[in-house]
Amino acid sequence: MGAGGGIVAEDVWVRDRRVGPNGAHRFARAWTPKALGSTGARGPAPIVLFHESLGCxxxxKSFPEQLAMATGRRIIAFDRLGFGRSDPLHHRSGFDFIAREGLDTVPLLQEAFGFSRFVACGHSVGGGMAVETAARMRGACAALVTIAAQSFVEERTLKGVRAAEAVFRTPESLARLARHHGDKARFVVEFWTRTWxxxxxxxxxxxAALAEVTCPLLAIHGVDDEYGSPAHARRIAGAHGELLLMAGAGHMLHRMREAELxxxxxxxxxxxDV
Incomplete structure (x- = not known):
């Protein structure tokens, strides 16, 4: 598929032979600046995006293409198994799913798109996945960016999840989510709410993961985030990372404050120099 603004978009399904008797396919899309060529191989480290709990x-939206244009880097996003256009999961994963996602998926993306080093960037629970990936793939992860990520279980987070759980009991709300997840929409909601x-x-x-991160780190958070206070970003940034708190901003920074982000x-x- 194509994209505007000097960006070429490419869709692929990557097969994970470790899942089930026939393997499972994850859907992924890359946005590559035309100046880098068709593979982006001669460019800087690509950015791998980890989506949120209801995301895909x-x-x-337009965030990956805008990020590709602003950074001159290839941007790669994927749907977790059970989400978006990826194959379904038939049961909810264990609580280690945040720690496992990068190790399960990034090597498949490296093979499919032909890169070794990368920048891990995640939104919400995807930010946690990006942290775990940076900790567990230190030799390959060149930098880390978290966006509205949670770093512990906070009552403010649980309050937001409870409110969302009530919203998604209505058929109309679930139908809106099904536009992107199809018949996996109910699974997506329950995976999120029942876990938290x-x-x-x-x-x-x-x-534990943050203690193992050695690459440069930027933690971004909205001061008015309904799913977690700025304490999360402060904990992620720690003493050595960079911290950006956006005043008047909520959880969906890549939609509501895209240009600033x-x-x-x-x-x-x-x-x-990555």
Missing amino acids: VALW LDPAFADWTLD VAAIAAFLARL
Whole structure:
């Protein structure tokens, strides 16, 4: 498929032979600046995007293309199994799904798109996945960006999840989500809400992973985020990372504050030799 503004978009399905008897396919899309050529091989490290709990490639909207234009980098996004256009999951994963996602998916993307080093960037729970990926793939992860990520279980987060759970009990709300997830929409909602509201998940944190991150780090958060206070971003940035708090901003920064978010990420990466 094509895209405007000097960007070429490419869709692929990557097969994971480790899942089930016949393997499973993840849907992925790459946005490549035309100046980099068809493969982007001679360009800087691409940015791999990890989506939120209700997200998928399509719900990044225009953000990947804008980020590709601003950074001159290839942007690669994918649908987790059970989400978007990827194959369904038949049961909810264990609580280690945040830690596993990068290790399960990034090597498949590296093979499919022909890159080794990359920038991990994630929104919400995808930010947690990006942190875990940076910690577990230190030799390949050149930089890390989190957007509205949670780093521990906070009552403000649980309050937001409970409110959303009530909203998605209505057929109209679920139907809107089904436009992007099809008949997986109910699974998507329940995966999110049942995980966060399970008492067994209450002690989850990113602390162990954050202690292993060695690459440059930027944590971005909206001050008015309904799914987590700025304490999450402060914890992620720690003593050595960069912190950006956006006043008057909520959770969906890549939609409501796209231009500001793109500019911040582009400026951060421009300062790095990656």
